[in-house]
Amino acid sequence: MATLAFSHVALTCQDPLSIERFYTQYFGFTRARVIAIGEGQVVFLKREDTYLELFPATQVAPLASAKGSGPEYPGWRHLAFAVENVDAALAEIGNAARITLGPIDFDSVIPGWRTAWLADPEGNIVEISQGYTDQENPPQLEDTPLS
CATH class of the missing domain: 3.10.180.10 (2,3-Dihydroxybiphenyl 1,2-Dioxygenase, domain 1)
Incomplete structure (x- = not known):
């Protein structure tokens, strides 16, 4: 395989600004890029070599929020x-x-x-x-x- 480097984790957010504030305030991320999509935007946050990509949600979550250390069904x-x-x-x-x-x-x-x-x-x-x-x-x- 050619050179491979981790790129980012993408989060779909009901309230992207609230999520952005949380990760910038408590985990030291800063805005790296904002891309307009329709009437919304996708925001890339960066801390060193780690990126979070924040998308606005277009649907309601089908499951309740996870508990403990995270969901126990297949997935992240x-x-x-x-x-x-x-x-x-x-x-x-x-x-x-x-x-x-x-x-x-x-x-x-x-x-x-x-x-x-x-x-x-x-x-x-x-x-x-x-x-x-x-x-x-x-x-x-x-x-x-x-x-």
């Missing part, structure tokens, strides 16, 4: 961001941090790994996590049995 579960300190990040977000699960310590798996999940203004689940590290020698795909 949550967005995740690494932070230096989960508790400090939650304190900074304050009342806007609608915690759906946690904080939880995963010291039994990785010493120092701590995570909390919260809902953005439209119920999308966002994970904030500190202390995650890769496994030194994870089993390779060829060595993983099929279910």
Whole structure:
């Protein structure tokens, strides 16, 4: 495969301005591009090499907002961001941090790994996590049995 780099995550939003304010205020994103579409617009937000693309919703959500760490049916579960300190990040977000699960310590798996999940203004689940590290020698795909 030719050079491959992650590009962005697209979110369809009932209230794109509310979502934009949330991710700019609490996660440090800034506007990178605005594209007019009909009477609306698509907004690209950027933080370092990470982009969020915000689309205006044209339909009503068919399901209720997810709970906990995200939906458990097939699909995207949550967005995740690494932070230096989960508790400090939650304190900074304050009342806007609608915690759906946690904080939880995963010291039994990785010493120092701590995570909390919260809902953005439209119920999308966002994970904030500190202390995650890769496994030194994870089993390779060829060595993983099929279910």
